[in-house]
Amino acid sequence: MLNRTALALTGLLALAVLCTTCALAAEQSVEQRRLFVEGARLWPVYCAQCHNARPGSQFSPAQWEIITMHMRTQSIMPAKNMRAIKEFLQQAR
Amino acid sequence: MALMTFPASHATFADEGGGRADLHQLRQKIERLQSDQAAQRHRIDQNERLIQELESQLRQVEAQNHKLNSVAQELASGNAKLKSETTERLEQFQTEITTEASPAGFGEAMSRYLGAHQFTFAGSAAGDFIYDRATSQNTFSLIFEPLALYRLNDWMMFEGTIQASLPVGSKADFELPVATAQVFLNDYLEINAGIFDQPFGDWYEDQSPLWVNRFITAPLLYGAEAVVPPTDIGVQARGSMQWGAIGQDVDYTAWVANGPSFDSALPTPVVGQTLNPQNNIALNSNGRAFGGRFRLYPLPLDAGLGRLELGASTYDGKWLNSHWFNAWGVDFAYLNNDLQARGEFVQSYRQMPASGPDNRQGWYLQAGYFLQHLPSLRLGEELDNTIHRLELLTRYSGVNQRAIVGNEISTIPAIGFSGSPAIFSPHAREVAVGVDYWIEPSIVWQTEFDFELPRAGGTILAFNGANTLTATGAGATANDRALLTQFAIGF
Numbered sequence A: 001m002l003n004r005t006a007l008a009l010t011g012l013l014a015l016a017v018l019c020t021t022c023a024l025a026a027e028q029s030v031e032q033r034r035l036f037v038e039g040a041r042l043w044p045v046y047c048a049q050c051h052n053a054r055p056g057s058q059f060s061p062a063q064w065e066i067i068t069m070h071m072r073t074q075s076i077m078p079a080k081n082m083r084a085i086k087e088f089l090q091q092a093r
Numbered sequence B: 001m002a003l004m005t006f007p008a009s010h011a012t013f014a015d016e017g018g019g020r021a022d023l024h025q026l027r028q029k030i031e032r033l034q035s036d037q038a039a040q041r042h043r044i045d046q047n048e049r050l051i052q053e054l055e056s057q058l059r060q061v062e063a064q065n066h067k068l069n070s071v072a073q074e075l076a077s078g079n080a081k082l083k084s085e086t087t088e089r090l091e092q093f094q095t096e097i098t099t100e101a102s103p104a105g106f107g108e109a110m111s112r113y114l115g116a117h118q119f120t121f122a123g124s125a126a127g128d129f130i131y132d133r134a135t136s137q138n139t140f141s142l143i144f145e146p147l148a149l150y151r152l153n154d155w156m157m158f159e160g161t162i163q164a165s166l167p168v169g170s171k172a173d174f175e176l177p178v179a180t181a182q183v184f185l186n187d188y189l190e191i192n193a194g195i196f197d198q199p200f201g202d203w204y205e206d207q208s209p210l211w212v213n214r215f216i217t218a219p220l221l222y223g224a225e226a227v228v229p230p231t232d233i234g235v236q237a238r239g240s241m242q243w244g245a246i247g248q249d250v251d252y253t254a255w256v257a258n259g260p261s262f263d264s265a266l267p268t269p270v271v272g273q274t275l276n277p278q279n280n281i282a283l284n285s286n287g288r289a290f291g292g293r294f295r296l297y298p299l300p301l302d303a304g305l306g307r308l309e310l311g312a313s314t315y316d317g318k319w320l321n322s323h324w325f326n327a328w329g330v331d332f333a334y335l336n337n338d339l340q341a342r343g344e345f346v347q348s349y350r351q352m353p354a355s356g357p358d359n360r361q362g363w364y365l366q367a368g369y370f371l372q373h374l375p376s377l378r379l380g381e382e383l384d385n386t387i388h389r390l391e392l393l394t395r396y397s398g399v400n401q402r403a404i405v406g407n408e409i410s411t412i413p414a415i416g417f418s419g420s421p422a423i424f425s426p427h428a429r430e431v432a433v434g435v436d437y438w439i440e441p442s443i444v445w446q447t448e449f450d451f452e453l454p455r456a457g458g459t460i461l462a463f464n465g466a467n468t469l470t471a472t473g474a475g476a477t478a479n480d481r482a483l484l485t486q487f488a489i490g491f
Helices: A002-046 A061-075 A079-091 B002-015 B020-098 B103-114 B203-207 B381-388
Strands: B118-132 B137-153 B156-165 B173-186 B189-197 B231-242 B249-257 B289-297 B307-320 B323-336 B339-350 B360-370 B390-401 B403-405 B427-440 B443-452 B459-464 B468-473 B480-490
Touching: A002 A079, A061 A079, A061 B103, A061 B118, A061 B137, A061 B156, A061 B173, A061 B189, A061 B203, A079 B231, B381 B390
Parallel strands: B403 B459
Antiparallel strands: B118 B137, B118 B480, B137 B156, B156 B173, B173 B189, B189 B231, B231 B249, B249 B289, B289 B307, B307 B323, B323 B339, B339 B360, B360 B390, B390 B427, B427 B443, B443 B480, B459 B468
16 A cells, blocks of 8 residues: 555656656747847847847857857847847857 | 298108208208398398487487577577667668757757867958058058957856067067956856956947958047057956846946056157057056946837947046046947947046146047948849948047157058058047948958048157157148058958
8 A cells, every 4th residue: 555655656756747847848948939039139239239240150059159158248238138149149040 | 930840841851761962951941041030130130220320310310400490490580680670770760860950959969069168269350451642651461360269167258369460571460459257247247357458438349350340440549549548457347237128228347457558668758658558567556547337228129219329438547656547438339220320539637747737539430331221223233232232431530639759650551550640640630431342241341541631739749869858839730641451351
């Protein structure tokens, strides 16, 4: 009887973990899509304020990771906006 | 059988008085029969043994056959299994080959492969042709500015710019205008330490890279006779936040650094003395310089009115013990579709040991317009495409200072400097017009015409010999013209 209860609890726990993981993954995907859309709006304005906005295809996603970090310092734009522009540049390839 | 019939036959022969010969024959016959019988038994025995051997061999053969059958079955089974597995793997490989990897999955795989520490190169390079009318000098020139970026993690990175140029002669000059460590403490605060572009106005930090500057030269106040130093060595705190709707931001920078120093080649400090580009080791003063910059972006993105920046900057430091160098400036930048405009005004004050203050002013106003959305001129697709890649530019800049030092005037052209002596006038004025042909967003062929229009006024100081200073009034100075054309790449 005790074993059955333990087994049932373990099963429920595993199901809960699976559901949470799936929900987090879905949420992350939704968040990424939101950042992408916002980045597409910000990119032509924030980048072009100083120089021509460069397309995402010019660098690899790993390079954009570094370059957007550098540009956050250069432009001092809000961090959340730079995150959106980075997501856009990394995905818009 | 022969033995049983033998007595009857013997009696018959005896009765008949048969001869010994017959008996002998019979005996011989019997012996032969016995011999045959023995031989037959022997053969039978042999045959039995042979049969037994054959039976034994047959059993062995059967056993081996059974064993071989068993092995053959195992082999057939293994072969079928192997075939099945191979087919399955092949199908799997074919599926993997035909199925395109998702960008996210590929990105994650690449990130794992590259590791947390990442390194890349950016920067710019340019080749120029420079002509100045007053000096009749014309030359080709080249500069290369690689920017090394090293990211340790998502909150720390290092960057360094090497500036390699080719001055007069046959050797190269290498400078280190930027080398900073950046620590992102949170979304609103970042610490920078090292040698950095001066966070004063927009020019040094944001507009000076070769492919970013719409013109080839700098505005006069940031050129050969700079009003504030272009770089400094120290520590900065900077950050930004959105205060209203999206697009409505503010940013700040506060810094402490080595501060200003002036041309130490002169025998004594004088008004109009050139600022050093940087102060590597601050031995000229015991006090460090400090300053700040604040920028406001008032227009929301959704208003469709473009992006406007309004900024103010300060610079305060002692260039000599007990003697201050103070500067302040205001700037604006405006971008709306194909139009971009910017301008700055800067004022500096320098306390002098033995004369009146060394005050300077500088300003510039520039505008550019991209022709990319110009309606077709119906001159053919190729010509239309060429026209749509053009950007038309104009800039007015000026500097006022009470004096200049004749010994510091240089007419040697360099990247970003035409070599015109008119630039060193105490009241220098310049009108620049330009055309940029954009091959790519970061590759441009630029052409600039400079009209140097200095005004009368101010003093020209000169050291003749060690300490003999002569002062001459700067009257009307001849105008000058310069042409520069440059191919610049941002990479």
